[in-house]
Amino acid sequence: MAEKQEKKVTPRSQDFAGWYNDVILRAELADYSPVRGCIVFRPDGFAIWEALRDELDRRIKRTGARNAYFPLFIPQSFIAKEAEHVEGFSPELAVVTHGGGKELEEPLIVRPTSETIINHMFAQWIHSHRDLPLMVNQWCNVVRWEMRTRMFLRTTEFLWQEGHTAHATQAEAEAETLLMLDVYRNFGEEILAIPLLWGRKSAAERFAGAVETYTVEGLMGDGRALQCGTSHFLGQNFARAFNIRYLDDNNELQFAWQTSWGVSTRLLGALVMVHGDDQGLRLPPRVAPIQAVIVPIWRKAEERDQVLGAARSCLAPLERAGIRAYLDAREGLTPGFKFNDWEMRGVPVRIEIGPRDVAAGSVIMARRDIASKEAKVTASIGDLPAATNRLLDEIQTNLLTQARAAMAAQTRSFDDYEALRRQMEGEGGGGLAEIHWCEDPVCETRIREETRATCRAIPLNQQGTRGPCIVCGREGGRAFFAKAY
Amino acid sequence: MAEKQEKKVTPRSQDFAGWYNDVILRAELADYSPVRGCIVFRPDGFAIWEALRDELDRRIKRTGARNAYFPLFIPQSFIAKEAEHVEGFSPELAVVTHGGGKELEEPLIVRPTSETIINHMFAQWIHSHRDLPLMVNQWCNVVRWEMRTRMFLRTTEFLWQEGHTAHATQAEAEAETLLMLDVYRNFGEEILAIPLLWGRKSAAERFAGAVETYTVEGLMGDGRALQCGTSHFLGQNFARAFNIRYLDDNNELQFAWQTSWGVSTRLLGALVMVHGDDQGLRLPPRVAPIQAVIVPIWRKAEERDQVLGAARSCLAPLERAGIRAYLDAREGLTPGFKFNDWEMRGVPVRIEIGPRDVAAGSVIMARRDIASKEAKVTASIGDLPAATNRLLDEIQTNLLTQARAAMAAQTRSFDDYEALRRQMEGEGGGGLAEIHWCEDPVCETRIREETRATCRAIPLNQQGTRGPCIVCGREGGRAFFAKAY
Numbered sequence: 001m002a003e004k005q006e007k008k009v010t011p012r013s014q015d016f017a018g019w020y021n022d023v024i025l026r027a028e029l030a031d032y033s034p035v036r037g038c039i040v041f042r043p044d045g046f047a048i049w050e051a052l053r054d055e056l057d058r059r060i061k062r063t064g065a066r067n068a069y070f071p072l073f074i075p076q077s078f079i080a081k082e083a084e085h086v087e088g089f090s091p092e093l094a095v096v097t098h099g100g101g102k103e104l105e106e107p108l109i110v111r112p113t114s115e116t117i118i119n120h121m122f123a124q125w126i127h128s129h130r131d132l133p134l135m136v137n138q139w140c141n142v143v144r145w146e147m148r149t150r151m152f153l154r155t156t157e158f159l160w161q162e163g164h165t166a167h168a169t170q171a172e173a174e175a176e177t178l179l180m181l182d183v184y185r186n187f188g189e190e191i192l193a194i195p196l197l198w199g200r201k202s203a204a205e206r207f208a209g210a211v212e213t214y215t216v217e218g219l220m221g222d223g224r225a226l227q228c229g230t231s232h233f234l235g236q237n238f239a240r241a242f243n244i245r246y247l248d249d250n251n252e253l254q255f256a257w258q259t260s261w262g263v264s265t266r267l268l269g270a271l272v273m274v275h276g277d278d279q280g281l282r283l284p285p286r287v288a289p290i291q292a293v294i295v296p297i298w299r300k301a302e303e304r305d306q307v308l309g310a311a312r313s314c315l316a317p318l319e320r321a322g323i324r325a326y327l328d329a330r331e332g333l334t335p336g337f338k339f340n341d342w343e344m345r346g347v348p349v350r351i352e353i354g355p356r357d358v359a360a361g362s363v364i365m366a367r368r369d370i371a372s373k374e375a376k377v378t379a380s381i382g383d384l385p386a387a388t389n390r391l392l393d394e395i396q397t398n399l400l401t402q403a404r405a406a407m408a409a410q411t412r413s414f415d416d417y418e419a420l421r422r423q424m425e426g427e428g429g430g431g432l433a434e435i436h437w438c439e440d441p442v443c444e445t446r447i448r449e450e451t452r453a454t455c456r457a458i459p460l461n462q463q464g465t466r467g468p469c470i471v472c473g474r475e476g477g478r479a480f481f482a483k484a485y
Numbered sequence: 486m487a488e489k490q491e492k493k494v495t496p497r498s499q500d501f502a503g504w505y506n507d508v509i510l511r512a513e514l515a516d517y518s519p520v521r522g523c524i525v526f527r528p529d530g531f532a533i534w535e536a537l538r539d540e541l542d543r544r545i546k547r548t549g550a551r552n553a554y555f556p557l558f559i560p561q562s563f564i565a566k567e568a569e570h571v572e573g574f575s576p577e578l579a580v581v582t583h584g585g586g587k588e589l590e591e592p593l594i595v596r597p598t599s600e601t602i603i604n605h606m607f608a609q610w611i612h613s614h615r616d617l618p619l620m621v622n623q624w625c626n627v628v629r630w631e632m633r634t635r636m637f638l639r640t641t642e643f644l645w646q647e648g649h650t651a652h653a654t655q656a657e658a659e660a661e662t663l664l665m666l667d668v669y670r671n672f673g674e675e676i677l678a679i680p681l682l683w684g685r686k687s688a689a690e691r692f693a694g695a696v697e698t699y700t701v702e703g704l705m706g707d708g709r710a711l712q713c714g715t716s717h718f719l720g721q722n723f724a725r726a727f728n729i730r731y732l733d734d735n736n737e738l739q740f741a742w743q744t745s746w747g748v749s750t751r752l753l754g755a756l757v758m759v760h761g762d763d764q765g766l767r768l769p770p771r772v773a774p775i776q777a778v779i780v781p782i783w784r785k786a787e788e789r790d791q792v793l794g795a796a797r798s799c800l801a802p803l804e805r806a807g808i809r810a811y812l813d814a815r816e817g818l819t820p821g822f823k824f825n826d827w828e829m830r831g832v833p834v835r836i837e838i839g840p841r842d843v844a845a846g847s848v849i850m851a852r853r854d855i856a857s858k859e860a861k862v863t864a865s866i867g868d869l870p871a872a873t874n875r876l877l878d879e880i881q882t883n884l885l886t887q888a889r890a891a892m893a894a895q896t897r898s899f900d901d902y903e904a905l906r907r908q909m910e911g912e913g914g915g916g917l918a919e920i921h922w923c924e925d926p927v928c929e930t931r932i933r934e935e936t937r938a939t940c941r942a943i944p945l946n947q948q949g950t951r952g953p954c955i956v957c958g959r960e961g962g963r964a965f966f967a968k969a970y
Binding site for chain 1: 534582630
């Protein structure tokens with residue numbers, strides 16, 4: 001282990017993509033697998049996913065949706081039932097052609113998303129307006145055949161939640177779409193400490209089969225945007241394709257109005273890219289598997305028992321206070337090695353305890369969110385749980401503040417197309433560009449082809465913000481463009 | 486909904502399999518899907534799975550295992566690396582041959598279990614004795630192509646957890662195997678209220694690739710056994726196949742010793758078949774999504790507000806006491822209809838409240854585990870949370886007591902082969918048969934072919950229990966045989 005640590009990670013400023021992979025491997029979040037495009041979620045990475053999943057699950061259930069589970073396989077004919085849906089997903093499907101030693105009569109698709117099979121079931125369950133709204137969510141794996149993969153961000157198999165709802169009216173379905181967008185945005189800010197831009201997608205970036213797609217977008221440390229969650233208003237497209245109809249108050253058959261919405265394990269990539277630094281991960285306390293690590297420090301053998309004993313007596317009160325704490329009692333490793341190791345893993349609070357601290361009845365607390373050594377504070381052992389909880393709250397808030405400042409510094413308004421193009425030149429990001437755009441796909445395509453920036457979000461509130469399109473000069477509303485993952 | 490309820494479920498005593506399907510569909514635990522052999526877990530069924538999964542997950546983590554996630558797909562060549570493993574699983578594999586519109590160079594198997602891919606990764610991660618023990622668990626979907634399927638018990642896709650561990654010594658791996666068997670048994674009894682027989686499997690019933698398989702077996706209401714969980718001692722079979730070696734204290738390379746263990750969504754089937762009756766499900770409180778349902782009762786419109794108000798004022802104190810409570814305020818349905826509906830869904834406690842109860846400041850509590858109407862008790866509204874918690878504890882205990890009695894009544898010792906055969910004749914079960922068996926596969930095969938009973942478990946404690954094999958008369962130990970799902 002000591003050897004591994006000696007090899008430094010690629011500096012973030014030098015090679016962001018190299019740094020990203022180094023941190024994920026070194027912090028043991030994930031590993032490459034022998035299956036093309038698939039990764040292994042190692043325990044330290046999966047524990048972050050579990051923490052964020054459990055919190056988001058509570059928030060989803062609070063909206064009235066209930067969890068269910070639908071088959072992994074989808075009959076090939078189902079995918080074809082919604083015209084835009086099949087066109088969007090066909091190039092990335094994995095197909096099962098053989099089962100139990102025989103060739104199948106109809107090939108099965110490994111789900112890339114579950115609108116088709118879920119809506120087939122909705123058609124069996126929905127008969128009357130009393131069956132509405134019907135709101136289900138599932139946590140599952142999905143498969144999309146990807147040519148160029150990147151850990152967490154774009155993998156052939158990934159984990160996600162997908163919510164699917166059916167409503168009696170258009171207004172109700174639209175409200176549900178926006179409610180879930182709001183759930184994702186609050187979750188991102190409060191739990192992941194990631195500020196999120198939100199709005200609707202342009203027609204070109206819409207989900208295949210949706211009437212309108214809404215998005216929350218994060219800005220990564222290299223100035224590129226990352227789509228962090230989407231919420232789709234499906235109108236009656238799938239209801240018509242799968243014949244989901246209900247008897248209304250007047251005993252007339254009506255097609256249901258629908259939504260779907262999801263976030264995935266790419267959020268783990270966002271955590272790395274928004275908060276990480278050259279020393280490794282920096283985890284928001286709310287999702288950190290270990291929130292506080294105790295590192296005992298001794299030189300002479302006679303100090304060992306005393307220091308370890310004091311360190312142990314700190315652990316139980318922390319755990320009783322609901323803090324996920326860990327005592328690093330490993331032998332044969334220097335304190336400096338341990339400091340680096342836990343910094344790499346992103347643990348928010350480090351508690352150092354040496355012979356002098358034991359004598360003084362105190363410990364030293366170092367915070368991962370502030371690099372400066374002056375940020376260390378002393379706490380009395382008796383006050384440790386309360387002091388740790390206060391510090392964890394501060395760190396959670398501060399990481400969001402830092403990320404907001406970084407996002408603001410990387411957000412620029414442009415009314416000159418050449419200036420936009422110069423900003424987007426070069427290898428890395430380019431930040432978020434706020435422009436006026438007429439919403440004509442021709443102008444969008446020109447921007448994409450010439451600057452590699454795509455439309456990330458069109459803000460919902462457009463009052464008093466119209467201006468000449470940055471490409472063609474016709475009047476348009478505000479929109480955010482950026483190079484994106 | 487009123488119409489649905491009028492059609493009674495098939496009586497359990499008349500047609501156990503028909504009753505089983507009727508209850509699952511009527512209680513809305515699951516539904517058939519358009520994909521051969523796959524089912525849909527509806528919210529009421531999935532909520533039971535979530536409750537038992539979360540509790541078992543806590544128990545697994547307490548043993549030191551950590552959750553991780555490995556790819557859904559396994560390269561075909563991996564499955565072939567362990568000779569017995571490939572032979573056991575080959576007939577039931579689902580194969581992906583096309584991805585992203587192209588034929589794959591090497592087909593991918595949809596995991597039927599993950600020993601091969603996990604052990605491939607273990608070989609990358611294990612180098613020294615300091616890397617051991619390595620203990621991971623994953624909750625995931627697996628696929629085994631089944632010709633004859635039955636909801637929850639045998640489906641092409643199912644959900645499960647699979648634990649995989651590697652240890653430095655044989656003794657440690659064997660202890661882990663038995664520890665997990667114990668975790669499953671205690672979990673089954675304490676949480677599912679299902680008494681479990683435990684022991685090792687015969688060679689014929691062993692997991693493909695294991696040195697020894699241990700099992701916990703439940704006895705269903707029709708006298709058939711159901712394997713409810715298994716724990717495998719893998720020896721060094723997979724370590725040799727995947728080259729999992731570590732440097733020991735003497736700096737010599739040694740193969741690791743391994744285990745794997747799992748339980749699946751078939752436990753939902755066990756809950757139905759052990760506890761259910763002609764009125765429907767009877768759920769143990771520890772896994773019941775709704776533990777107590779409040780049914781308000783009124784005849785005249787002027788009673789309605791008063792009764793509903795009192796019912797509402799009962800709900801919040803129950804929830805504050807940590808009870809999963811629900812108020813059935815549906816209009817246009819009779820109390821009798823609601824009673825039947827909640828009995829079908831297996832809710833442990835029903836709280837009835839009518840005008841006279843409101844006047845008396847009390848409610849009537851009915852328990853689902855005892856059919857007799859005399860089992861109803863009165864509770865004062867002020868004492869309702871405490872009374873409900875007491876009743877839930879009683880019901881949890883009583884369901885286990887009832888299931889134990891049913892299992893004991895269906896367990897018989899045989900020392901005469903013809904008597905065993907007569908007992909196993911007929912369509913249904915036949916109960917658990919305790920016999921002496923020499924462990925010769927020839928005798929086992931004869932029993933299976935002539936009685937359809939298979940060896941369910943060989944008890945671990947065999948002291949002083951040897952006797953003549955029921956088939957051949959040679960001396961052997963005790964073993965339990967039964968017809969099984």
